[in-house]
Amino acid sequence: MNSERKVGCIGLGHLGHTIAQHLAEQGVSLTVWNRTPAKTGDLGVPVARSPKDLVEHVDIVIINLFDSDAVDAVMSGPDGLFSSSCAGKIIIDTTTNHFGRVGEFYARALEHGATYLECPVLGSVVPASQGKLTILVSGDKPTYEQVKPLLSLMGSALFYLGEPALATKMKLINNLVLGSFMAACAEAVALGEAAGIDRGEVIDILLSGAGNSMVLAAKKDKLKNEEFSAHFSSALIYKDLHYLQDLCRSLNKPLFVGSTVKELFAITRSKGIDDKDFSAIYEVFKEY
Structure with missing residues (x-):
């Protein structure tokens, strides 16, 4: 991955925090946002004020949230990702979503000039800390190839399934x-x-x-x-x-x-x- 590309992480629960920490340890230029700011303090990286603020400062956004309602809120809620210009941005969603909702996320990203990749992960905190998650990917293949080096820092096994919703x-x-x-x-x-x-x-x-x-x-x-x-x-x-x-x-x-x-x-x-x-x-x- 081009070392100049800036990455944002949204969602610092048990898994999201571990992913962010591992990426920071690998030298990735990282900014984070979490609904509960206290979970950001030990990472030693810049903390955005909102998803809108975060997407204005990064090229790639990694989302790891509880469910599809939370993803929807981060994307389209007040000060959400899509309240700012997202032209050319890449959204990597590692959340385990409802299979019926991901189509909305693809469409909404496209409407705002961004590219959405569906990337649910297999494994939890321990493999995430070692960069050994398994990552399932659906979405635009050229975009997948573009971010594959970043995904390879997170996971030791990548499976590209292509068609939207198959990964979920x-x-x-x-x-x-x-x-x-x-x-x-x-x-x-x-x-x-x-x-x-x-x-x-x-x-x-x-x-x-x-x-x-x-x-x-x-x-x-x-x-x-x-x-x-x-x-x-x-x-x-x-x-x-x-x-x-x-x-x-x-x-x-x-x-x-x-x-x-x-x-x-x-x-x-x-x-x-x-x-x-x-x-x-x-x-x-x-x-x-």
């Missing part, structure tokens, strides 16, 4: 597996404990057998220590599985496993623990 649909399908694996592993750990086996030993045995997976390997310490500070929250997986249900409805396909898993994560919401890491689904299984 694939991300939702991936999260069917992610949420289901996490729920199955957490239930197995809780059952092992109930049977009288040490929790740590249950986890080690699962990792040596049928439970061996990237999901359990990533969450083993959280489960062993019952330490559920969020890398990827239950609220996020619940939202994603809801979007997936909408996708299946649009395809006239049932969603068997995913619908059940979604309702399991709904319990974390009713218990008031959905802001914890999604591995905290273990607490639901331990209780019942």
Whole structure:
């Protein structure tokens, strides 16, 4: 990537903050904006007053937000990106959006002279800190090729899927597996404990057998220590599985496993623990 190109990051939650921090460490010229200014202080980079202010000072904007409503607000709300001239700007949206909303974002960017790339990511805080996310991309291919060096700083595996909404649909399908694996592993750990086996030993045995997976390997310490500070929250997986249900409805396909898993994560919401890491689904299984 041309080192003179300036990059802006909007959204400094757990993942967005880690992406921004990693890019700054790689020497990217970075400006950030977050609705909660306190989350910007430790990055040591310029902080914009608003999305409008940010886009006036950068060439590329990376968005990482909770959902499509938040993306819409950042784009079109008061002092949003499109309240300024966006001619020639590139918007890289790493949010896991609703597949039915991304078309709006492509169109709105085009109306304002910008190019929108749909770039949901697979992985959370740890791979983001290492530049080892997997990035799914839809949108204009020449623009993708233009920003590929920047995306390669963020991710070790890039998949260009071309047609708008395909990247988002694939991300939702991936999260069917992610949420289901996490729920199955957490239930197995809780059952092992109930049977009288040490929790740590249950986890080690699962990792040596049928439970061996990237999901359990990533969450083993959280489960062993019952330490559920969020890398990827239950609220996020619940939202994603809801979007997936909408996708299946649009395809006239049932969603068997995913619908059940979604309702399991709904319990974390009713218990008031959905802001914890999604591995905290273990607490639901331990209780019942």
